[in-house]
Each structure stands twice: as C-alpha cells, then as structure tokens.
Amino acid sequence: MIAAPTAAVIAEMQRYADSVGLVLTTRCTRCKAPLWNPKSLHHHLGPVCRAKENGLDTPAKKSVQTVTGTRSNG
Numbered sequence: 436m437i438a439a440p441t442a443a444v445i446a447e448m449q450r451y452a453d454s455v456g457l458v459l460t461t462r463c464t465r466c467k468a469p470l471w472n473p474k475s476l477h478h479h480l481g482p483v484c485r486a487k488e489n490g491l492d493t494p495a496k497k498s499v500q501t502v503t504g505t506r507s508n509g
C-alpha cells in the first residue's frame with residue numbers, strides 16, 4: 436500500500452512541479468490510470484475507482500428497491 440501524502444505535501448509538490456513546468460501525477464492504485472486531480476492524488480484513486488472503493492457498487496448497478504405501500508381507503 437502506498438502511503439497517501441497529506442494535502443499540504445501535495446500542495447507543496449504541485450507548487451514546485453508548477454514552478455519547473457511539470458505536472459504532478461500519481462497512478463490510480465486500482466486501474467493504474469494517471470491522476471492529477473488534487474483529490475485523486477490524495478487518495479491514489481480516480482473518481483470512478485474511488486466510488487467503487489467507497490460503495491463497492493456503482494450508481495448504475497444500484498438495485499431497485501421497491502417500497503410497497505398498501506393504500507387503504509378508509
């Protein structure tokens with residue numbers, strides 16, 4: 436497991452990278468995609484994989500839960 440850098444460390448690294456014309460990236464620990472969003476850098480996970488890690492189910496695959504309410508007249 437890669438130790439996630441703190442927001443302060445990321446900000447400092449990004450400032451340095453920016454000053455020398457580089458872009459700070461990391462790789463998603465799940466799909467290995469390059470990430471440069473500060474939030475993704477912190478978690479080492481892209482938004483898609485982060486959602487999977489958090490909920491372990493995608494919103495699209497959400498099971499439909501039917502709430503049956505009996506409507507009585509009276």
Ligand SMILES: [Zn+2]
Nearest residue numbers: 463466481484
């Ligand atoms: Zn990913």
